[in-house]
Amino acid sequence: MEMKQLQYFVVSVDTGSISKAAEMLYTTQPHVSMTIGKMEKSLGVRLLRRSKKGVEMTVEGELVYEQARRILKDMQVIQQVQTSVKSEVFCLSSMPSNLLAGLFAEFYRREQNLQARYLEGTLEMVLHQVTHRRAELGFVFVSEFQKNAVDRMLEQRHLEFHILKETRLVLFAGPGNPYYDRKSVTKAELQKIRFVQNLEEGIPLFQHPGNLKEKLVDSQFFYRGVEVCSDHAMTQLLLKTDLGNISCLMDSRLHRDSRIHRIELEDCRVKVCCGYIKRAGRELGRCSRRYIEYVKEGLE
Structure with a gap:
C-alpha cells in the first residue's frame, strides 16, 4: 500500500466527491478512482460507495479512514523534522x-x-x-x-x-x-x-x-x-x-x-x-553561543 493511496482516499472522503478530490490533488478523476480501486483490491474490501451525488464510506471504509488520517498526520510530522533541524x-x-x-x-x-x-x-x-x-x-x-x-x-x-x-x-x-x-x-x-x-x-x-x-x-x-x-x-x-x-x-x-x-x-x-543560566553539562547550540558573545560585547 502506498501513501498516495491513503491520501487520495482521505481527500475523497473529506470532499465527498472523487471529482473534487481530483481538483484538490491536481490530477484527474479517473486517476483518483483507479488509485483508490487499487487500494480496495489490495485490502480485499470495498471502501467507498459511489453514486451520482458523490461518495460515502462503507463500514470498512470508516475503519480505514481513521487509521489513514492518523498515518498521514504522523508522516507530515516526520517530514517536518528536516526543516526544523535546518532552521534552528x-x-x-x-x-x-x-x-x-x-x-x-x-x-x-x-x-x-x-x-x-x-x-x-x-x-x-x-x-x-x-x-x-x-x-x-x-x-x-x-x-x-x-x-x-x-x-x-x-x-x-x-x-x-x-x-x-x-x-x-x-x-x-x-x-x-x-x-x-x-x-x-x-x-x-x-x-x-x-x-x-x-x-x-x-x-x-x-x-x-x-x-x-x-x-x-x-x-x-x-x-x-x-x-x-x-x-x-x-x-x-x-x-x-x-x-x-x-x-x-x-x-x-x-x-x-x-x-x-x-x-x-x-x-x-x-x-x-x-x-546566564544553562543546564549543567549541556553543550549550547551555535546560535546561543553567538548570542552570549554578542551580549558580552554589549555589556562592555
Missing part, C-alpha cells in the same frame, strides 16, 4: 530588562532566518523555563542577598550560572526626596527614608529583609514603603513623593527620566551579577 529555534528566557531586551532585538535584526522565542519572568520563572527545556538560556540579575539561595536552587535543578558582568546598587530619588541633590548617601542615612520597589525587578529586595537589615537597610523601612509592578507607577511615585528606590545601576529603567537622580551608596556597596 533560539529559545531565550530573561528577567525584565531594557538592556537585555534591546540586545536581543539587535541580535535578531542582524541574524538571518532566525526563529526565536523570547520569554520574560521572575528569577524563579527563568530557572523553571531553563530546567524544563522551554529555553536554552536564561539571563538573570543576582545580588549578594540572593547568592546562597540561588546556588542551592541551581544545584537542585542541575543548572550552571555564568557571570558576564558585575555592577552595584544605587539609590534613585525624585525632587521630593531629602537626598535629591546629594552625590552619595551612607547606610545610616538610608534608614531615614521610605522606599518604593518594583516586584518585577531583577533584584527583589523585599524578599530578603534579613540580609537587608545586615547589609543595607532595616527591613521595617521597606515594609513602610510601597510595592509596585509597574514602571510608570514607580516613576510617578518617585516624582511626586519622598520615596526612594534602590535598583541595579546597569539596567535601571529610571535612567530615562532626567528628573530622577542617581545617588551612590557610600558604605553599603552591594554587588549585583548579570549572567
